[in-house]
Amino acid sequence: MASTYDFIVVGSGPAGSSIASSLSRSPKKPRVLLLEAGGPNADRTLRVDGQRWTTLQNSAMNWGYKTTPQSHCGGRELDYSRGRGLGGSSAINFGVFSVGARRDYDEWASLTNDKSFTWENMKRRFRSLEAFDPTPPPGVDKKYAAARAEDHGVDGFLRTGFPAEVEEDTVPMLELFEKAGFPLNPDHNSGDPIGMALGINSSSKGMRSTAADLLATAPENLTIVTDAPVQRIVLEGKRAVGVESNGKQYLATKEVILSAGALNDPKILMHSGIGPKSQLEKFGIPVVSDVPAIGQGLKDHAFVPLAYSRASGDANRAAFYSDKAAMASALEQWTSSGGAGPWARYGCEMPIGWFKLPSLAASPEFQALPDSEKDFLSDPTVPHYELLSHFPLHWFVPFADSTLNYNCLLVFLYNAQAHGEVTLQSADPAAPLRFDPKFLSTAFDRRAAIESLRDAYRIVRHEAYVKDNVATIAGPKGESDEELLEYWRQSIGSSWHMTGTVKMGRKGGAGEDVAVDSDFRLIGFEGLRVADMSVVPIIMSCHVQAVAYLTGLTCAEKLIAEYQLA
Incomplete structure (x- = not known):
């Protein structure tokens, strides 16, 4: 019998961990499942x-x-x-923590016609994420x-x-x-x-810090399952109702959120019948929806x-x-x-x-x-x-x-x-x-x-x-x-900064290069969102792990507001 949750998050990298942590800690305490393809990465x-x-x-x-x-x-x-295991790529990256240029975020907001992505809003989320130690090392002048x-x-x-x-x-x-x-x-x-x-x-x-730190004191309403790669999304028509992992189904009453990364999100979508029709037909995958933008637009x-x-x-x-x-x-x-x-x-x-x-x-x-x-x-x-x-x-x-x-x-x-x-x-x-x-x-x-x-x-x-x-x-x-x-x-x-393979655009803007709207919804579907570097519409001016965290926090903020979880 399938297990049922309010929200299912696929992938425990910076974006997925931010979403799972934020949703589970919201005042109304929804039931959240976080599925991670790799292991717990618990070795200190x-x-x-x-x-x-x-x-x-x-x-x-x-x-x-x-x-x-x-x-x-x-x-x-x-x-x-690409990182595999709790923390995702933050568990194997080189630790540069840079947030980029304010114009990057204002451009994101302009391209999507959504002020949620402006620098001022992202800066607020950035401050909520960090436990920053401002102490410079001995011998380093403050000008550096x-x-x-x-x-x-x-x-x-x-x-x-x-x-x-x-x-x-x-x-x-x-x-x-x-x-x-x-x-x-x-x-x-x-x-x-x-x-x-x-x-x-x-x-x-x-x-070192990794995205797993956001989950370290997880509340009881957050369930984390490792060694659980997701093969496909369970659909009823154009509504996502769950996911399939290793032959087992997990069901969601509200939303499935893909945060498996810019290289794995398109794979899960395509094997669910969502993607460029010509590719799906070439490999005998039944076409649920022809979405040409999925897998296109890769930047690095x-x-x-x-x-x-x-x-x-x-x-x-x-x-x-x-x-x-x-x-x-x-x-x-x-x-x-x-x-x-x-x-x-x-x-x-x-x-x-x-x-x-x-x-x-x-x-x-x-x-x-x-x-x-x-x-x-x-x-x-x-x-x-x-x-x-x-x-x-x-x-x-x-x-x-x-x-x-x-x-x-x-x-x-x-x-x-x-x-x-x-x-x-x-x-x-x-x-x-x-x-x-x-x-x-x-x-x-x-x-x-x-x-x-x-x-x-x-x-x-x-x-x-x-x-x-x-x-x-x-x-x-x-x-x-x-x-x-x-x-x-x-x-x-x-530089392993893969971006843009399930690109975000304006609401009502589906087309050759847009797959997701500014609320992270996969256009044409219900109950299915994508939130990680795959949706970011420009290649940001930084090492992008901070951007992945901010993307997850922004999606969580929108979900909490929409479902009145606060």
Whole structure:
């Protein structure tokens, strides 16, 4: 016999956990079921701050997806990791906690004709989410790390903050950005991310936070079931009445909310007969509703590394990373002390900044964009690219011990114009979709990639940086347009910020590129909503985990109001 609830939420990432937590804690205490495809992720050592870079290598916690061969990137298949288990991708991400540009949210509100998505409304929800520790690490000047109280919250479920301490070369790197003429910004979460800062993390005092923290004190009316992947939605005509997981049905009297992510929401919908008719018919799936937008509109950020081995004495991390006994001892210290020691230091700080590119704005490729896009990209708060320093590349590329003293910067491409897609490749609901982000497929994206890498040379070619270099570990062969672009083609990686595959639009605006209305309803259906990064109609100017939380909180707010749960 099927179990029955008021609401069923599919997926426990930032969006799904926000929805399940908010609904279950509303005054009228509806019965809420949260279904998670993976396990409980209960091992406390998965929260070691300095080991945030390695959890995605845990196959039990990662769907292990790959892209299709990228035709503009040398035919390479790229890692397309997605988190599996309680907390979703927040359990395997790299801990950057950035909220983006205020114009991003106001653009979202404009595209949907719904003020719920304006920066001021999202900022209110952002404050309700955070338990922010504003304390900068010792030795870091406030011009690199300072937050205004009105921009942050202190009473939320998610612990965020600056690192507990920084490595020896962190402050010199921040100073170098200043010398090279990059603007400073002591808080990238104020709604204006432009400038260099010490990064804010989804962690505090050596302990990582994940979306599971929103569920840690769950009320009795919230039921959480792990190891329960959803294969399809149970429909009665055009009304969702439940879901099917591993042959078992769970029923909902009010709503089913999909929050399984931008790569898995389209899969569940298509295997339920909802999606592009041609794809469903190709694999013999009965068509319930032809919705061409599902799976289309995939957007993502991408990056390339710049890495250089450094003179001895630049930092102490080589001695730590090359000594397995030291790392094991540090883990014991972290466990016994509640988060202190070297694992709260090494790999925990991220000098990070978002910047404009005057050279890009002056290019023919920029001028060829639609006027609306040029206006958006010209907004003072909207960046063209990002730089992040102190990325621990050795966790991903095997190094000899002699090269462990190095610096690695990542150069991120923002606001790419390419529109990728996710499509069916099997009638089996356990098989992943086919993921094609179409990186570097537009002239603008290629120009933006070239100009961002060239601007990053202001750092890596600066005399104060070059003097400590020993050798190049990763970088272009030269500085011509073709050499810079070829480096992107051969070295590009996804930032795992997949967005827009079940795109949101205005109410009554169903069409080729819109699947969900501004109340998160799947257009043409009752009792079925989608709420996570798959619905966000633009690629936000940040690392998107904060946006996923805000998307879930916004959906929950609308549901609570509609069903008078307050």
